Amino acid sequence: MRVSVDREKCVGSGQCVLSAAGVFDQSDEDGIVVLLDESPPADVHMDVRRAASLCPALAITVTES
Amino acid sequence: MSLHIADSGAPAQPDGIPDYPMPRAAGCPFDPAPALRDLRAEAPLVKVRTWDGSTPWLVTRHAEQRALLADRRISADVTRPGYPHVTAASRERRLRTRAFIGMDDPEHARLRRMVTAPFAIKRVEALRPAIQRIVDRLIDDMLAGPKPVDLVQAFALPVPSLVICELLGVPYADHDFFQRNTRVLVNRDQPPEAMREAVDALIDYLERLVAEKLAHPAADLLSKLGVEQVRRGELTAHELAVTGMLLLVAGHETTANMIALGTLALLEHPDQLAALRATDDPKLIAGAVEELLRYLSIVHSGRRRVALEDIEIGGRVIHAGDGVIMANEVANRDEDVFTDPDRLDVHRDARGHVAFGFGVHQCLGQPLARVELQVVYGTLYRRVPGLRLAVDRDQVPFKHDGLIYGVYELPVTW
Ligand code: HEM
Ligand code: SF4
Numbered sequence: 001m002r003v004s005v006d007r008e009k010c011v012g013s014g015q016c017v018l019s020a021a022g023v024f025d026q027s028d029e030d031g032i033v034v035l036l037d038e039s040p041p042a043d044v045h046m047d048v049r050r051a052a053s054l055c056p057a058l059a060i061t062v063t064e065s
Numbered sequence: 066m067s068l069h070i071a072d073s074g075a076p077a078q079p080d081g082i083p084d085y086p087m088p089r090a091a092g093c094p095f096d097p098a099p100a101l102r103d104l105r106a107e108a109p110l111v112k113v114r115t116w117d118g119s120t121p122w123l124v125t126r127h128a129e130q131r132a133l134l135a136d137r138r139i140s141a142d143v144t145r146p147g148y149p150h151v152t153a154a155s156r157e158r159r160l161r162t163r164a165f166i167g168m169d170d171p172e173h174a175r176l177r178r179m180v181t182a183p184f185a186i187k188r189v190e191a192l193r194p195a196i197q198r199i200v201d202r203l204i205d206d207m208l209a210g211p212k213p214v215d216l217v218q219a220f221a222l223p224v225p226s227l228v229i230c231e232l233l234g235v236p237y238a239d240h241d242f243f244q245r246n247t248r249v250l251v252n253r254d255q256p257p258e259a260m261r262e263a264v265d266a267l268i269d270y271l272e273r274l275v276a277e278k279l280a281h282p283a284a285d286l287l288s289k290l291g292v293e294q295v296r297r298g299e300l301t302a303h304e305l306a307v308t309g310m311l312l313l314v315a316g317h318e319t320t321a322n323m324i325a326l327g328t329l330a331l332l333e334h335p336d337q338l339a340a341l342r343a344t345d346d347p348k349l350i351a352g353a354v355e356e357l358l359r360y361l362s363i364v365h366s367g368r369r370r371v372a373l374e375d376i377e378i379g380g381r382v383i384h385a386g387d388g389v390i391m392a393n394e395v396a397n398r399d400e401d402v403f404t405d406p407d408r409l410d411v412h413r414d415a416r417g418h419v420a421f422g423f424g425v426h427q428c429l430g431q432p433l434a435r436v437e438l439q440v441v442y443g444t445l446y447r448r449v450p451g452l453r454l455a456v457d458r459d460q461v462p463f464k465h466d467g468l469i470y471g472v473y474e475l476p477v478t479w
Contacts, residue, residue: 011174011425012181014189014432019416031181031188054416056427058135 001045002063003052005035009059016060019051020044024060033059082120085113085390086366094463095330095361096407097394101125105395109379113390121149121388122381123367127399127419129379130368130391134424138374139389141426143167147371149388151468152253154260161264164311166426177429179294180308183232183286189432192228196440199227204448213455213478220445221324221475222317225437229316232433233309234278234285243267247314251468253366271306271313286312312430319363320434322464322471324441327357329461329475330409331446332454337411342446350443353411354435357442359418360409362394365470368422393419451479 003023005016012031016024023044025034040048052060087098104111105125113123124130133139142148143159144167150156159167165176182188207219222244230237249255249263275291279302282288287309294300300308331338341353367390376383383389397418398406404413421428428434446452454461455476462473 011177011427012185012429013421013427014184014186017186018432026185026187027182028185028188029182030178031183031185032178050416056135056421056423057425 001040001042001048001065003035003038003040003048004061004063005033006057006059006061007032009057011057011059013056015054015056016051019054020047023048024051082112082114085115085123089465094461095333095409097362097365097392097398101392101395102398105399108381110381110383115149115388116152117150119147119149119388121147121390122383124379124389124391125395126379127396127402127417130393130396130419131423132378133370133376133389134368134391134419134422134426136376136424138372138376139370139424140169140373141167141173141370142169145371147386147388149369149371149390151366151369152255154255154257155253155468157257157260158250158264161261162268162307162310164307166311166315170425173425176300176304176308177425179290179300180286180312181429184429184432186432189436192232192433193436193440195231196224196228196437197444200224200440200444201448204445208449208479213476216328216475216477217321217325217472218474221328222321224324224441225317225320225434228433228437229313232286232316233312234283234287235274235309235313239270242270243313244317247318250314251318252466253468254466267310267314268303268306271309272302275302275305275309315428316430316433318469319430320437322363322467322469323357323361323434323438325475326361326363326471327438327442328445328452328477329454329472330357330361331442332452333458334409337409338446340411341442342450345443347439347443349411350439351435352414353442354438355415355418356409356411356413357438358420359397359403359415361470362397362418362420363470364420364422364468365392365394366468367392368426391419393422449479452477453479 010033023037023040025036027034052062087100089098109126109129110122110124112120114120165173203220203223226240227237246263246267249259278288278291282292290305295302295305370389372383372385372387374385400406402417421431455478464471
């Protein structure tokens with residue numbers, strides 16, 4: 001699985017951090033998403049898909065391999 | 066079709082277009098209006114007639130609401146012709162103090178980003194111990210005082226008010242003033258005159274506060290924005306006052322209603338209350354917060370938008386300039402998304418709800434609201450195990466005329 005985020009689109013809702021804290025964080029500076037792991041391990045794939053579906057700004061793209 | 070709607074309580078006009086909003090059924094204060102659910106069963110979007118005679122679209126289903134709220138062809142700009150205002154009073158308020166909630170990108174993004182960092186998950190988590198202390202102290206005071214007591218005044222309002230005051234740097238000592246004026250702001254049936262007065266009083270108050278912060282900056286958000294944005298010319302003092310007012314109002318009315326109405330809903334569902342009281346599992350408590358957000362859908366006046374272009378959706382065409390209303394209380398009871406949607410079930414995964422909206426305007430304060438509600442629901446019923454209503458349920462006054470749903474008072478004893 002490959003993950004990417006669009007920091008331009010992000011509105012800092014925090015939904016991704018709540019869903020998959022090891023994969024997403026928010027910058028201290030402006031609260032905008034920071035991607036911690038662009039190819040997360042299998043045990044968090046469900047959480048990452050969840051984050052992408054909850055993201056209100058459609059800023060998270062998940063590509064399944 | 067019109068007969069069917071008339072049967073279910075919405076006065077249908079001769080042209081078959083039902084009036085909106087529709088009344089909730091007597092005795093079912095937690096459920097959406099029956100007429101609204103009938104419309105949902107009929108179509109994902111339908112035309113409705115509102116207070117000024119205009120006929121915006123009402124979007125009834127979860128999938129279409131999410132799609133439209135995330136669609137860049139939809140505008141939240143309250144100054145656009147066709148924007149479906151809630152009432153004349155609400156239009157007065159939205160135009161008089163236009164905050165970023167009523168703007169589109171890039172203006173919206175510029176202003177929202179200035180205040181996003183303090184609401185990030187980690188920053189809000191760091192406030193949890195302070196919020197816990199506030200909640201514990203208010204419960205101590207309540208237990209030491211006379212009973213019955215109005216839970217709204219003694220607890221539900223002070224919790225979020227104390228928290229947002231601390232964060233913004235608004236003196237809590239002024240809470241009578243700003244709560245009184247906020248009450249006017251969030252009542253949809255106010256005469257526009259009264260609305261104007263309340264809005265002006267609050268803006269005037271915040272402008273004076275901003276001037277004070279600029280003169281003597283402290284460690285709060287208004288000071289920080291004053292120093293970092295106003296002094297550098299990125300933001301005017303008036304814009305900061307308007308943003309401050311949005312945060313102050315949105316920061317306490319919403320959460321307060323979730324606390325009081327949520328408590329009433331739990332008292333009426335003793336098995337759910339028992340499950341919550343018996344646990345100290347933060348996951349279960351967090352899940353219960355999501356479920357109550359879904360079930361209660363307190364921001365019940367609809368997300369309001371206007372179409373910028375023609376949009377084809379749900380077998381209909383929304384034309385450029387048409388008003389669009391997304392009623393979250395029916396979307397959150399959509400059986401295509403939630404199994405047995407009318408059941409309050411603190412064990413379900415309710416995270417897909419649209420109680421905080423969707424799209425770029427999705428609630429900025431949601432991490433804070435979540436932590437406040439987790440602390441409250443995780444503490445109040447454990448510390449006051451005998452909590453119960455001190456009046457008949459029929460006597461509880463609901464905010465049917467509120468922009469935000471809830472109860473005006475909740476007399477409780479234990
Ligand atoms: C349980 C409590 C809350 C609920 C149910 C709630 C609900 C909502 C909803 C539905 C919206 C979207 C409005 C729209 O799309 O037109 C919204 C936006 C907003 N909320 Fe909340 N809210 C809550 C608590 C808070 C708190 C505690 C704060 C601040 C401290 C806050 C600040 C905001 C702001 C600033 C916006 C505008 C965001 C934007 O336009 O980008 N809310 N809220
Ligand atoms: S869920 Fe989306 S909008 Fe929210 S912080 Fe993450 S990337 Fe940004």
